[in-house]
Amino acid sequence: MSSAVVSTSAAQGRRFVFISEEGGEVCPQPSGAELFTEGLCTEGRPPQRAFSTATDARLAGVTPASRLAVRPVPEMVSSGIAAMDGLTGGLPRGCLTEICGPASSGRTTLLLAALAAATRRGECCVLVDASDALDPQSAAAAGIELDRLLWVRCGENSTRAEHRLEQLLRATDLLLESGGFGLIVLDLGDLPPQAARRIPLTTWFRFRRAVEHTPTVLLAVERQSIAGSCSSLLIKLGSIKPGPIRPRARMSEELMDSQFPPPSHAQVLTGLEITAELVRCRMDRKPVRSAEITFASRTAWAG
Amino acid sequence: MFACIFVPNFPVAAVFRAEPELRARAVAIFEGKSPLEKVFAVNESAGRVGIAPGMTKAQAELCSELTLRPRSPLQESVAHAALLDCAQSFSPCVEDAAADTVLVDLEGMESLFGMLPEIGRSLFRRAADLGLDGNVAVASNADAAMLAARGFCGVTVIPPGQEAESLGSLPVEVLFAGRGEGKDKEQKKESIRLLETLERWGVRDLRALAALPEVALSERLGQEGLHLQQLARGKASRTLVPVEEPAVFEEAIELEYPIVLLEPLAFLLNRLLEQICARLTARALATQELRLTLELQNLTGVDPQLDAFGIPSESDASPSETLPLAQHFISRRQSKFCRTLRLPLPMLDPKLFLKLLQLDLNAHPPGAPIRKIHLTAEPARPRSAQGGLFLPPSPEPEKLELTLARIAGLVGDARAGSLELLDTYRADSFRMRRFVPRVAPETKRREAVAENKSAVAALRRFRPPLRATVTIENGELMRMVCSKNKEVQGSVLWKAGPWRSSGDWWEREAWARDEWDIALQNADSIALYRLVHDLLGGSWFVEGSYD
Numbered sequence: 001m002s003s004a005v006v007s008t009s010a011a012q013g014r015r016f017v018f019i020s021e022e023g024g025e026v027c028p029q030p031s032g033a034e035l036f037t038e039g040l041c042t043e044g045r046p047p048q049r050a051f052s053t054a055t056d057a058r059l060a061g062v063t064p065a066s067r068l069a070v071r072p073v074p075e076m077v078s079s080g081i082a083a084m085d086g087l088t089g090g091l092p093r094g095c096l097t098e099i100c101g102p103a104s105s106g107r108t109t110l111l112l113a114a115l116a117a118a119t120r121r122g123e124c125c126v127l128v129d130a131s132d133a134l135d136p137q138s139a140a141a142a143g144i145e146l147d148r149l150l151w152v153r154c155g156e157n158s159t160r161a162e163h164r165l166e167q168l169l170r171a172t173d174l175l176l177e178s179g180g181f182g183l184i185v186l187d188l189g190d191l192p193p194q195a196a197r198r199i200p201l202t203t204w205f206r207f208r209r210a211v212e213h214t215p216t217v218l219l220a221v222e223r224q225s226i227a228g229s230c231s232s233l234l235i236k237l238g239s240i241k242p243g244p245i246r247p248r249a250r251m252s253e254e255l256m257d258s259q260f261p262p263p264s265h266a267q268v269l270t271g272l273e274i275t276a277e278l279v280r281c282r283m284d285r286k287p288v289r290s291a292e293i294t295f296a297s298r299t300a301w302a303g
Numbered sequence: 304m305f306a307c308i309f310v311p312n313f314p315v316a317a318v319f320r321a322e323p324e325l326r327a328r329a330v331a332i333f334e335g336k337s338p339l340e341k342v343f344a345v346n347e348s349a350g351r352v353g354i355a356p357g358m359t360k361a362q363a364e365l366c367s368e369l370t371l372r373p374r375s376p377l378q379e380s381v382a383h384a385a386l387l388d389c390a391q392s393f394s395p396c397v398e399d400a401a402a403d404t405v406l407v408d409l410e411g412m413e414s415l416f417g418m419l420p421e422i423g424r425s426l427f428r429r430a431a432d433l434g435l436d437g438n439v440a441v442a443s444n445a446d447a448a449m450l451a452a453r454g455f456c457g458v459t460v461i462p463p464g465q466e467a468e469s470l471g472s473l474p475v476e477v478l479f480a481g482r483g484e485g486k487d488k489e490q491k492k493e494s495i496r497l498l499e500t501l502e503r504w505g506v507r508d509l510r511a512l513a514a515l516p517e518v519a520l521s522e523r524l525g526q527e528g529l530h531l532q533q534l535a536r537g538k539a540s541r542t543l544v545p546v547e548e549p550a551v552f553e554e555a556i557e558l559e560y561p562i563v564l565l566e567p568l569a570f571l572l573n574r575l576l577e578q579i580c581a582r583l584t585a586r587a588l589a590t591q592e593l594r595l596t597l598e599l600q601n602l603t604g605v606d607p608q609l610d611a612f613g614i615p616s617e618s619d620a621s622p623s624e625t626l627p628l629a630q631h632f633i634s635r636r637q638s639k640f641c642r643t644l645r646l647p648l649p650m651l652d653p654k655l656f657l658k659l660l661q662l663d664l665n666a667h668p669p670g671a672p673i674r675k676i677h678l679t680a681e682p683a684r685p686r687s688a689q690g691g692l693f694l695p696p697s698p699e700p701e702k703l704e705l706t707l708a709r710i711a712g713l714v715g716d717a718r719a720g721s722l723e724l725l726d727t728y729r730a731d732s733f734r735m736r737r738f739v740p741r742v743a744p745e746t747k748r749r750e751a752v753a754e755n756k757s758a759v760a761a762l763r764r765f766r767p768p769l770r771a772t773v774t775i776e777n778g779e780l781m782r783m784v785c786s787k788n789k790e791v792q793g794s795v796l797w798k799a800g801p802w803r804s805s806g807d808w809w810e811r812e813a814w815a816r817d818e819w820d821i822a823l824q825n826a827d828s829i830a831l832y833r834l835v836h837d838l839l840g841g842s843w844f845v846e847g848s849y850d
Contacts, residue, residue: 112761
């Protein structure tokens, strides 16, 4: 309260009279024992009432914490994989979602499934590809409607990760500013983690703010989580664990029963086993329980 | 009923349309070959300071506040086209009476545009919107409307039956105003002779001419005299000769000094785009293709790459299927630089067009000073889209086009768009198309959403493929090393293959390869890769990783 002391005389102690900003004379609420001392503020209005009126006026525009509205839960859309929808509830609109994992962990499978689901819903989607790594045949096999996918291939005539990263960030800024896309995917999957970590946190914060209150799902695919607390949903994929059986392969029963290892031409790669862990979910106002699922993907030729 | 739009002092009006900032100044238009240029037309301000047509350019230059401009047939033809657009925006039946005069048949227009005075005012406003300050007259016959437009300023409406009274105060010179402007010198001489005769008779205005006895007039001036009298009485009648609608809308500007920088070019382009969009708006049209032609001063210093593109043929693939979005060529003989901007949908936003042209010219500068600018717009019907409450989100076409142009400037022309698979077994065969999102029918969307697809294992490609060194023992792949990517190396834990394929053996780009799917043990994890042995070259490549 920016006021001036105008009087200090009192019978039993000092009395402070403040001039309010509106020019009225206001007595402050006394503290401690002075609260009940007689003779205080005998002139004019009762001090407590005056103070309460002024405070009420000042706090009129402030919503008390008890009445704060609960932030609306974002709309969730299908990620294209039923098991992932069961784990996370889908992908939230107006939020940043991170999918991270090492090579061959199934990041691209999830990415393409999300794009396929979004394009099947009739939405326009963008893939900002930092490494120009999209395989068109895989995209078509995943069921993406290619007419509705805008593919931005970064890194023309440059293999420098910094250059690709700069192009990716600028293109993303333009796309978010343009608006109207159902899903924007940033594919940082092949960039070295040390290069991806150079993206300032403020950039992620800006992306999050730009996508907030829009129907766009912003999805980042990377090796390690780099957006920090800006991401509303963080899914971590596990690598293929060392063990006797690596990929899901198919071979004839005679060969399986045989004591000799089957020849390579008798085997077919039929898919990957993907392990996904929900690390962070900020949609609910309760701490997320760490949950993990394992599901299988199939190759396009596996039938 | 007929209306006439007449633009007085048309050469000056055409210059004002191209350079609106000159309207407040004294301007004289000169023509002729140097050093014998003479003043051809002047505006009112120039007349007040003593400049008159017929003065030599050297004489006119003595006036310090005078702005001199050469007569530009190009600008006049563009202004004339704008005048026709103004008329054709009201009626399909329009006669091109002269460079500065158009006639409009208003039959049946009252139910669309209101009463006749309202139509006259609308024509006047529309002409002003297109940068032409003209006179508008409405009368029951075309010639009376034309005489009134040439004789009276502003908007004039002559009620039927009052033509003779209304036109009576006009001088007889107005009957000969449009004659002999071309190369027909005989007609001009005849007009001068008739005018002198009438002057000798003391006939100064149309009322006096209308009052002359017909037989006596016929005996002295023949059929020509009778025709002039019919005009003066407002009783001549004829049918209009309608002009055809233009196939393209063109605006052009001829520069006094060549410009080198793109920034001043942007100012001029903005003006041209606004004019062309105003004309298209007047005709309730939009455009899907803009063609910019720059006439260059010389070609010294032109990027030789520009010439390598050649002149694109008109029978190329359809515009929606090709990238880059714009094409350009430069011809050494004609010193012309052309850029074509093809839009996915009909649009009509001069700011958007300007931004797109700026981005395009930034990426492909002309490379020489610019002398003339031609801008052509192919007319198209405006798009009609019915918005739906439950349609999925999609970007606005105008914003999307601008965003795509900006992204193309960032990552390269052919590196942003939608992809199209090619009908071949060759690996990684696709082509980029321009991104034009299409809205799927609602029934199809519902079916697609209901469809539950399982996850499909995807390949991440390395572009270009990584060259690998493979260790083979007893015919088995044992180890693989990539010199360019240290992460892609290790001992082969599992493999499937080889799968042999080949194709295009009848062409120069034949290919034959063996493919393996392998699992590699890296330092801390296992990853799956596609390994390729090029049977023609003998090299090994890692094409991508399964992810």
